[in-house]
Amino acid sequence: MRVVYALRRKSWIMPVGVLVLIVAVFLVSLHLGAVRLSMKEVWQAFSGNGSPKTDMVLYELRLPRMLLSLMIGACLSVAGTIMQAVTRNDIADPGILGITSGAGLGVVVLILLTSEDTKALDTVRQWGTDSVGASSVAAFVGGAIAALLIYALAWKRGIAPTRLLIVGVAVNAVLGAAIIVIQLLMDKGDFMRAAIWLSGSIWSANWSAVLALLPWIVLLLAVIYFKARILNVLRLGDELAQSAGLSVEKERRHLLLMAAALTGAAVAAGGGIAFVGLLAPHIARKLVGPKHELLLPVSALIGALLLQLSDIVGKHALAPSEIPVGLVVAILGAPYFIFLLLRK
Numbered sequence: 001m002r003v004v005y006a007l008r009r010k011s012w013i014m015p016v017g018v019l020v021l022i023v024a025v026f027l028v029s030l031h032l033g034a035v036r037l038s039m040k041e042v043w044q045a046f047s048g049n050g051s052p053k054t055d056m057v058l059y060e061l062r063l064p065r066m067l068l069s070l071m072i073g074a075c076l077s078v079a080g081t082i083m084q085a086v087t088r089n090d091i092a093d094p095g096i097l098g099i100t101s102g103a104g105l106g107v108v109v110l111i112l113l114t115s116e117d118t119k120a121l122d123t124v125r126q127w128g129t130d131s132v133g134a135s136s137v138a139a140f141v142g143g144a145i146a147a148l149l150i151y152a153l154a155w156k157r158g159i160a161p162t163r164l165l166i167v168g169v170a171v172n173a174v175l176g177a178a179i180i181v182i183q184l185l186m187d188k189g190d191f192m193r194a195a196i197w198l199s200g201s202i203w204s205a206n207w208s209a210v211l212a213l214l215p216w217i218v219l220l221l222a223v224i225y226f227k228a229r230i231l232n233v234l235r236l237g238d239e240l241a242q243s244a245g246l247s248v249e250k251e252r253r254h255l256l257l258m259a260a261a262l263t264g265a266a267v268a269a270g271g272g273i274a275f276v277g278l279l280a281p282h283i284a285r286k287l288v289g290p291k292h293e294l295l296l297p298v299s300a301l302i303g304a305l306l307l308q309l310s311d312i313v314g315k316h317a318l319a320p321s322e323i324p325v326g327l328v329v330a331i332l333g334a335p336y337f338i339f340l341l342l343r344k
């Protein structure tokens with residue numbers, strides 16, 4: 001009995017520890033920036049006694065960006081956890097499998113259709129790409145089409161995880177080329193806007209983006225958590241999953257669409273941020289093991305922490321210039337990806 005209690009207590013030490021780190025980094029981030037705020041000024045702003053300048057810096061600039069980075073990191077890391085379970089491959093990631101590129105293609109097409117020079121689709125233009133809700137729908141549609149295309153091309157009397165990964169890499173390359181072609185059709189302003197967004201940037205975060213992303217996170221993460229047992233079974237292999245009475249292909253399709261929805265929401269809010277879905281599940285698995293009941297929340301927390309730290313580095317490494325957070329994560333993630341490839 002004591003052993004069981006000790007194991008249960010130990011299993012929750014890591015999530016609580018990561019959460020404490022997130023809170024600590026969050027509090028430090030409130031003070032950092034082009035305008036430095038003291039602890040007293042931050043406290044006065046939160047208590048309603050701050051100056052107009054402090055309130056503007058804190059509420060209009062820093063808090064939306066910090067919250068958005070946390071939510072994007074959680075979305076991408078959980079999507080990566082799903083992909084690694086579905087493919088039974090530890091180097092699977094929404095970016096590597098092409099879902100991120102599909103979501104990016106959806107938003108780039110939306111930017112093209114809502115361009116001032118484009119005379120078609122006036123209703124779409126009125127909806128606008130400034131709305132993260134519009135971008136989220138476009139990104140989800142693009143990501144879902146990419147996921148279903150990968151699934152269809154990889155199907156051959158079932159889905160072999162290795163074949164799914166290889167097809168995903170190929171589709172990712174094709175979608176990346178399609179994004180470049182569409183960018184070449186844009187005017188200079190839209191081209192630069194798409195290029196900055198695709199590099200993974202959350203510098204223009206606002207409360208509208210936070211509120212648009214929040215429902216996706218609450219609903220999808222809740223549903224995915226209740227599928228933790230299914231992810232555990234899928235990780236064991238198709239034969240064992242089928243013998244356990246699981247409808248493997250049906251569940252795999254549903255999980256792929258959920259991963260596409262999470263990726264689409266993250267891409268709409270923060271652009272093409274890669275490698276978070278690769279790094280966070282790996283770190284979480286080393287900390288808490290392979291059981292998805294604990295792996296999913298810990299992975300979400302680590303992804304949130306990773307993106308928050310990357311955003312801080314991007315803002316201050318070359319200040320006053322700013323590095324897109326997607327490039328910072330890529331600098332961290334690419335060497336780790338190469339390391340995993342060499343190991344396997």
